[in-house]
Amino acid sequence: MTRRGPYAVGTERKAQLVRATERLVLEHGHQNVTMRMVAAAVGVSEAAAYHHFSSRDELLVAVIGFRDEGEGARDVVDLVHHLVTIAAENQRSPHAVELFADMAAKASDRQHPAHAFFADRYARITKTLEEAVLADQRAGRLSTRLSAHATAVTLISLMDGLQTRWLVTPDLDMADHLRQLIDALR
Amino acid sequence: MTRRGPYAVGTERKAQLVRATERLVLEHGHQNVTMRMVAAAVGVSEAAAYHHFSSRDELLVAVIGFRDEGEGARDVVDLVHHLVTIAAENQRSPHAVELFADMAAKASDRQHPAHAFFADRYARITKTLEEAVLADQRAGRLSTRLSAHATAVTLISLMDGLQTRWLVTPDLDMADHLRQLIDALR
Structure with a gap:
């Protein structure tokens, strides 16, 4: 297959x-x-x-x-649920988060295979999230104080940054932090 | 000296x-x-x-x-100015950001010298920022929709995540993204 x-x-x-x-x-x-x-x-x-x-x-x-x-x-209509699910899953996979952090750091080197991968990944995930945020904003579930694009970039970067921190301080609840920010942006 | x-x-x-x-x-x-x-x-x-x-x-x-x-x-009373200044400075120092991203990824290894350093750094910077956020909240410059602690962790993680993304897509304006989130939390 x-x-x-x-x-x-x-x-x-x-x-x-x-x-x-x-x-x-x-x-x-x-x-x-x-x-x-x-x-x-x-x-x-x-x-x-x-x-x-x-x-x-x-x-x-x-x-x-x-x-x-x-x-x-997965269903990405519910942005909150989607992000929280990923963060919660990552909290059970330290080695997957380590791999992600290491490859993300190496991606700055244009010769490394991670570079093209991450450039494409950021563009693709941002587009998907931006559409989900727009839908939530139109349905009144999220405020428009932060634009859909800025919200998408912020949530992705926050999740990446939380994962880096979580590797050092594993008591950090990544899912809860994402949820709190989304609640503050309602 | x-x-x-x-x-x-x-x-x-x-x-x-x-x-x-x-x-x-x-x-x-x-x-x-x-x-x-x-x-x-x-x-x-x-x-x-x-x-x-x-x-x-x-x-x-x-x-x-x-x-x-x-x-x-630096003066950390003005939280916004402080964060934006660091982000703007980092935008002129790609090699410093690369060093940070690489060491942050290595910090997950408890045997690596970066581990103790980053654990201490997260604790120290979070405390400093949390105090600045509290002062801004008390002065009515920031809403309390997000707690001072959550705001501090969110801003630090967002900055770390933005730096990782910026290494791959250097047209990203890190300072502007931090400013936009802080504006949305007023």
Whole structure:
């Protein structure tokens, strides 16, 4: 079965490699996952793995895209519920948050595979959120004190910043902070 | 002259090493700065540099602390002005923002020198901001829809998240986004 969407991995083998990498990252942390481990988990040679992903970082970036795809499949009409759900899920996946923070930091390097990925990701998620905010504003569920675009950028950046902080102080309730800001913007 | 404050470097030699590292980071980016370069800039041996900082990352973390010290010396009564000033300054220092993002991502590792630094930094900056927000709320310059603590955590996390995004999409106006949120919370 071929996966669809902006981050469709194209071939079943690629999808297998990404899924195996995700499992290994969630269990061991991305710093400890090697191409050899991923190849072994799928039952192919390291060379075969490198045929699909030219570097370990390219494969790690694909894992973030794969997780986003799952998120995109959810109902985004209820913006609050959507954001809070993601934050709550992330609170159970420290290794996924670590991967995200590390790749986001590396994305400033235009040569790194994370750069194009994050540029596209920010544009895409901002558009989706902006539409959801607009719908909420038109329905009177959110004030228009902050524009739909600014609200979308603010919520995404707040969530990214909260995740960085949460890695250092895990008692931080990310979902609650998002909820409080949204309530303050009603 | 001995520096004072929570991140006082203690000896003039340490201060020289940190200042030299800051200059090299701003010019070349922290990924390209070696202990050898720092030692040469100060005119000491690499061994002497390692006497003061047991690792390159410990020295890089000290640079963030050194820059914070400068920030702390500013007038924080006007919260908006303070935050906007930092964001505007950061927009002129991509290499400083890269250093911050990279060390923040590494801080999740309890063995890394960035961990204790960031835990302390979040606590300290949150306290300072919370007091400034409370003063603004009492003076009627900010609404109390969002608590002083939640406002402080939100503004710090938003700034951190905006910086990560700005590294990928440099046309983002970080200062303007902070200003817009604060205006929406008046």
